[in-house]
Amino acid sequence: MIEKISVLSGQDKEGKAEGYQQIDIYAGEIVAVVGATGSGKTRLISDIEQYAFGETPTKRKILINNLSASEYYELNNQRQFVGQVTQNMNFVMDVKVGDFLTMHAESRGMYNARSIIKKVLEAANNLAGEPFDEEDDLTSLSGGQSRALMIADVALISDVGIVLMDEIENAGIDRIKAFNLLTSKGKISITSTHDPLMALMANRRIVMSGGGIKSVLWTNETERSWLSQMLLYDKKLQKLRDIIRKGGQIP
């Protein structure tokens, strides 16, 4: 069981030491990573994904329950504890959606594949616009459908302790539903984002600049009250978007 992960400071793009010692992120926490394009958000996510131990360009170290990844492996005999959804990912397997999910469920040692596939498809369709089913070819799914399926699959089949997301607001899917699906109880969720809504839905946010971690901000009360207003605006905007998408005119 992953109780916490720690990010130990490294260096920024110019080789300057980062101005913090250690950031501890506990199970159940949602952390956003914010900053301009090129500020180092993706690097930070990838450091965590590969359990960096000083060998990446940032020289950061990642600890799991105060152990290095290899020590953690040995103790728990568990290798796969990070799941990831990024902008660069594609489906390359030439199979039907249903067969693909069966394959994944079996590789995870789940043998009640039928019921889990149903759940994944339901969740994915709930995120994407145009519906799809298990008979569709995996590689013919649209960008939004693919992303929706990846998210539902990571949430329900991979079922890992740490979920890493990379700007899922750009996926063309219902980002708030996606966010809620991936940030279920007990997981550590880390998401890089340019979206103020996503950033404020997190407990705190890591601010990147010049390749390094600049600061860590907790979401305060003022921000939280802003968040509830923003969610209302977002709902209205979503309605308008749907009308336009479906070929209607705004009354």
Next chain:
Amino acid sequence: MKVVIITGTSASGKTSLMYKVIKLLLSEAVKVAVCKIDCLNTTDDEKYAELGIPVAVGLSDYICPDHYYVSNLEEIFDWAKGFSSQVLVIETAGLCNRCAPAIDGCLNICVLDNLSGVDTPSKVGPLLTTADVAVITKGDIVSQAEREVFRHRLSIVNTKAIILNANGLTGQGAIKLKNIILNWPDIDGLEHRTLKSSMPAAVCSYCTGEKLIGSKYQMGNIRKEIFWGRQHD
């Protein structure tokens, strides 16, 4: 000297990854020599030469590159020894997958990429089953699920290998591979050592330059396909 043998499918990222690994070895003042075996042409030697280390190229031309590799191993070993190298890296061509260049006592590394499809681990045969380390590349561009399925299938085909995720572009995995190399035992030579998998003979008329098609031009070790299923009416 430690002998590292790199195999894997074509364009799986063998050279990019080894470039990063050798760079790390050099930064610890370890002496490395590289020999690249290929068929007709290669530019990998130029890439390795950027590191300022001894690089040799063996082009097998009209001979199977794996057979060519085996019949030149002692010479390659002596060549590297001549530079008092501590690590000899031999990168093979990685073509038909029927043969595997793995040698008992050497560190045998097989590099496969996620893009090649989840059936690859079961298709590459001895290339993977004889590996001490199986490296998986290009994980950053496929879905989490495909990564997991690929790794799972690989672990079924070779239950003993250390499995590493790596990225030749960012250097992910390179430090781990470097440490595995440094901890691998030295060997005195390659003579009398054995290939982990046999290499089939290929001595038919086409091996010796025949170009005409038809049974009457076929001599030597010929094997004919047996067709199953319904024939045309």
